[in-house]
Amino acid sequence: MRRAWWKILSILLLVYTVIAGFTTGVPEIGNLYQSIRNFFFHVPMWFGQLVLVTVSLVYSIKYLRNPVARYDVFATEFARTGIVFGCLGLITGSIWANYTWGAPWNNDPKQIGAAIALLIYLAYFVLRNSMTDLDKRGRVSAVYNIFAYCIYIPMIMILPRLVESLHPGGKGVEGNPGLSGSDLDPRLRIIFWPAVLGWTLLGVWISTLKVRTVMLEERQLEMADSKPAAKPKQEYSAVK
Amino acid sequence: MKKDLLLEIRQQYTFYGIVLYVASTVFVLYLAMDQPEEKIWNGLFWMIQLFICVNAVAKSFLQESRGRMLYFYTIAGARDFILSKLLFNIVLMIIMSLISLLLFQILLGNPLQHPLRFAGIVCLGGCSLSMVFTFLAAIAARAQQNAALMAIMGFPLIIPQLMLLMKISTTSFADVIQAGEIRLMLLLAGLDVLVTVLAIILFPFLWKD
Numbered sequence: 001m002r003r004a005w006w007k008i009l010s011i012l013l014l015v016y017t018v019i020a021g022f023t024t025g026v027p028e029i030g031n032l033y034q035s036i037r038n039f040f041f042h043v044p045m046w047f048g049q050l051v052l053v054t055v056s057l058v059y060s061i062k063y064l065r066n067p068v069a070r071y072d073v074f075a076t077e078f079a080r081t082g083i084v085f086g087c088l089g090l091i092t093g094s095i096w097a098n099y100t101w102g103a104p105w106n107n108d109p110k111q112i113g114a115a116i117a118l119l120i121y122l123a124y125f126v127l128r129n130s131m132t133d134l135d136k137r138g139r140v141s142a143v144y145n146i147f148a149y150c151i152y153i154p155m156i157m158i159l160p161r162l163v164e165s166l167h168p169g170g171k172g173v174e175g176n177p178g179l180s181g182s183d184l185d186p187r188l189r190i191i192f193w194p195a196v197l198g199w200t201l202l203g204v205w206i207s208t209l210k211v212r213t214v215m216l217e218e219r220q221l222e223m224a225d226s227k228p229a230a231k232p233k234q235e236y237s238a239v240k
Numbered sequence: 241m242k243k244d245l246l247l248e249i250r251q252q253y254t255f256y257g258i259v260l261y262v263a264s265t266v267f268v269l270y271l272a273m274d275q276p277e278e279k280i281w282n283g284l285f286w287m288i289q290l291f292i293c294v295n296a297v298a299k300s301f302l303q304e305s306r307g308r309m310l311y312f313y314t315i316a317g318a319r320d321f322i323l324s325k326l327l328f329n330i331v332l333m334i335i336m337s338l339i340s341l342l343l344f345q346i347l348l349g350n351p352l353q354h355p356l357r358f359a360g361i362v363c364l365g366g367c368s369l370s371m372v373f374t375f376l377a378a379i380a381a382r383a384q385q386n387a388a389l390m391a392i393m394g395f396p397l398i399i400p401q402l403m404l405l406m407k408i409s410t411t412s413f414a415d416v417i418q419a420g421e422i423r424l425m426l427l428l429a430g431l432d433v434l435v436t437v438l439a440i441i442l443f444p445f446l447w448k449d
Contacts, residue, residue: 112403119396123393127379127392130383131383139446140379140382143379143446147376150438151372151400154434
């Protein structure tokens with residue numbers, strides 16, 4: 001296995017996150033009590049999702065600059081894992097919100113933002129599936145991916161800061177101070193950042209596995225299609 | 241570029257079609273709602289704007305025949321083409337917005353305290369709505385799809401803008417001064433600039449076929 005160290009690192013970090021996250025002493029913050037432990041699972045999902053869709057964006061740009069089928073597969077699969085992480089983030093967030101804010105859904109700007117993100121990327125897949133021509137599909141969906149990302153990211157950066165939010169850092173709300181980054185409790189910090197890294201690496205790992213299976217499937221189809229043609233297309237050569 | 245605009249303007253039947261669409265929608269709303277209160281008025285107004293925009297802008301790309309596109313391709317570059325489309329749709333949408341504002345005032349009552357300010361916000365809103373949907377229409381047209389795909393792609397992207405617009409426009413219903421209103425306006429304008437830049441950069445990729 002080439003370059004397996006980051007996969008091992010991911011597993012180690014996640015094992016550490018789970019064990020330490022459930023056993024460490026946590027500070028008493030507002031009405032969070034023990035539910036603060038969700039912090040190690042909920043927040044890294046968003047970090048992970050952001051990283052994954054950003055990678056997807058990068059591959060979309062690369063595809064437009066140089067239309068190689070491989071980049072398109074990368075962009076798609078990273079966006080797909082991004083959706084999975086987004087769903088998980090919403091679920092963990094809803095469970096947490098149910099206990100601290102009283103209801104799973106509070107029309108909080110960040111919840112709305114997360115839902116919009118899911119809709120955008122689901123629309124990306126609808127758009128992809130509506131086209132059959134491979135080349136055109138790659139190009140059009142890459143354009144949409146870039147366009148959507150560029151509108152969406154500024155929005156989630158700016159909007160939650162302008163309107164009232166239950167999340168920390170919102171306007172007019174002091175928030176739960178333990179979560180607001182700069183004054184993060186050191187006991188939380190030593191678990192939180194490894195957790196972010198671990199979950200993100202896991203997301204990348206899942207995506208690369210998906211990319212590899214998709215490429216192998218494509219190659220198999222190609223081989224089946226043209227039995228006598230011995231040479232598989234260069235673009236689909238396996239990921240390094 | 242001027243030629244494109246002229247061509248569009250000569251196709252007047254679509255223009256009147258949309259005017260009729262606006263009028264009948266507002267009339268149906270009037271029959272259904274009579275005179276709603278401010279908040280509902282505001283919400284309804286922006287929702288109607290959204291649907292007018294989808295319909296008006298969808299026509300601009302989805303109704304072009306293949307031959308016409310090829311013709312445009314020969315006479316104008318991709319950038320000129322998308323710019324003229326954007327410009328035309330902005331003008332169209334501002335006219336439509338003002339018409340629907342007028343109809344809303346006549347039929348659904350007038351809860352506005354500052355009609356002029358609201359009209360300004362409506363123009364700004366019409367601009368940004370039409371820009372986003374123009375570009376999405378270009379994408380949808382490439383995918384050989386109907387307006388449904390455009391709605392699927394567009395609605396999630398437009399929600400933040402609509403929220404912003406509704407927030408800003410609440411200021412024209414009463415004398416409350418909302419903090420950071422100018423900042424919200426600037427944000428909206430900045431978003432328009434962003435969409436234009438993106439459209440100019442990305443459209444050539446959609447164009448070559």
